[in-house]
Amino acid sequence: MISVEEARARILAALTATPSETVPLPAGWGRVLALPILARLTQPPADVSAMDGYAVRAADVTEGARLAVIGTAPAGHPFAGEVGAGQAVRIFTGGIVPFGADAILLQEDAEATASTVLVKEAARPGRWIRRRGLDFAEGEEVLSAGRRLTARDIGLAAAANTPWLAVHRAPRIGILATGDEIALPGDPIPRGGIVSSNAHALAALVRAGGGDPLILPIAPDDSQAIAEAARAARACDMLVTTGGASVGDHDLVQSALGPEGFALDFWKIAMRPGKPLIWGRLGATPVLGLPGNPVSALVCSVLFLIPALDRLSGLPGAPPRTIRALAGADLPENDRRFDHLRATLQPGPEGIPLAIPFPLQDSSMMKTLARAEALILRAPGAPALQTGAPVEVIPLGDLGL
């Protein structure tokens, strides 16, 4: 058995980012930049007004002065002339400051007539003017390669005049559920069997992690069927199997994939839930073999599949984000397996949440898993803790998981 940290490190070390593709700007949201974005223009392209008012020469603008309004400069329609002594140009937010003007008289500080404006408050030179290039200059790198694009980044890329982006391809993840006992929802259920939940939960999780899931037909517990389905996944950036990873007689994934050229790296991790986890390679395709039971499969996904998706997507890949919480119940001493207790979060003292573990942590309970808001981390050999002691938790809510 290897540790959670070592397992994640080995998985990440074996993966590289997908090649890049060219997408139109609106398709870039959530994708990882493969090339930096350099601004194709200077923003603002000239000195512009930050407010609605009058472009003026500050020296003229004393309280009580009256200026002649000689034109207008709305955004997009620059004034072609020059502002001379005693003159003003009506200007609007984003309008280019005309030649000769060095300040903006706010409209609330002015009283307009048909062709003049009365100054009610003096203006300072440079005030309310946004200088050329205040935001960015042409040629400047505004977004770096390796960044997952937010909505704000899409806005910045647009402002920098970039209609196309080079982003890493969304990793295509083959998902293979195995087992004689499983049926698709709505299909007839074999006697003693259960409905397949892993494949669709994992597909949603892959989507939440920015990947592109490909659900392969359910493979019965039969070497040939598994091998055939696995061949279909060779076009994927990673194959995720579920079930068939434990030590029982019916653990066929390993034996089935062997003749197909499967090279095992490791298959046991010192953790709970989820000890049996296969990691290896089928030809060129990395294979992550998750445990068959849904809770173990999901916890392993949070710890290993999401970081793997990040790495394939062009990010470094990192352990899941943790936050500080307080134990909402007494916790027993832990054994040598890293434990992940399903818990709800409640507001606690001083803004630190209370993480309340479910009394029954059985790894078959989907309902408990769905209700959980966090996983309480219990390191190997962690001492017993009393209610209220600080603990580290992985919050599950924000990830769409």
Added chain:
Amino acid sequence: MISVEEARARILAALTATPSETVPLPAGWGRVLALPILARLTQPPADVSAMDGYAVRAADVTEGARLAVIGTAPAGHPFAGEVGAGQAVRIFTGGIVPFGADAILLQEDAEATASTVLVKEAARPGRWIRRRGLDFAEGEEVLSAGRRLTARDIGLAAAANTPWLAVHRAPRIGILATGDEIALPGDPIPRGGIVSSNAHALAALVRAGGGDPLILPIAPDDSQAIAEAARAARACDMLVTTGGASVGDHDLVQSALGPEGFALDFWKIAMRPGKPLIWGRLGATPVLGLPGNPVSALVCSVLFLIPALDRLSGLPGAPPRTIRALAGADLPENDRRFDHLRATLQPGPEGIPLAIPFPLQDSSMMKTLARAEALILRAPGAPALQTGAPVEVIPLGDLGL
């Protein structure tokens, strides 16, 4: 001018959830349930083994005893007979416990020969057996209406044998950027003009909030063009305009929409950035008029558009989540407008992040906005704070914004 809270309350009060549609299970991720999901089966359907081992009668299983193995019960293949005294059935995780057996002898506590098994450690009655219905019972509500579905929920719905879901339709949001001065990225830029960034940033943000964006053609500053574009948006669940909302002579949105049947609710909020914000209704379509400058537009979106999307999607809609942080710089006393300072987050003492405001908070700076990791909240009249004082911030990172 009205407060941020009142503005949000008025916006939410005017919106209702979209009607429901029927989608296949895999399309349900991220959508909000319109009807609860009731389990269509009991899970597990019978008492099953939680481990690989032997189904036995606990009374027989004392250290050193030898049992006759009379059959196997893998998951999906129940053993049809009965376990009698001195007998055992080989069983695997998920396999149905055969009639007569009341305990599981773990395989690591047993030594198998061809047809018998030697007990190395006693077994307790009921141990390692998952009782029928441990997870959920047929007819039980496993997921409630009004819940946004996570990957785990999709797994639970699948396990409950639900191939179809009733979810609220993704809200369709029309996005209308106005202004003579704006061009699409890559298109020729008019003299003095800028590239449109709001429409695509907002489209990404709508997607991040679970909506379906419809970007309308850019409308020049001309009443007729704006009115025409607005008519095209009547099929939308909400129309979002950007630009043309402030008090200048070129603020046409209000005057253009008036003859089309626009009913204004309010148009000024005591906040910064983003004072001018139109809220009203164009016939049956709610209209949110965002400020033209990209930073104001995005901050207003976090405060109002995302909650509005939540409400349209079937959730109650709530203020954005805030976390506690420490001021990373001295903050001046605030005036009567609610201020939102763009800031980065750094690890701080005792796990509380340090929120460091950008020195220049100009609302035209897209680069600063894209780099920001949080908005520091400064309520109207908030007193000056020294570096290290506690502040409330809206974290931006987790939302894909």
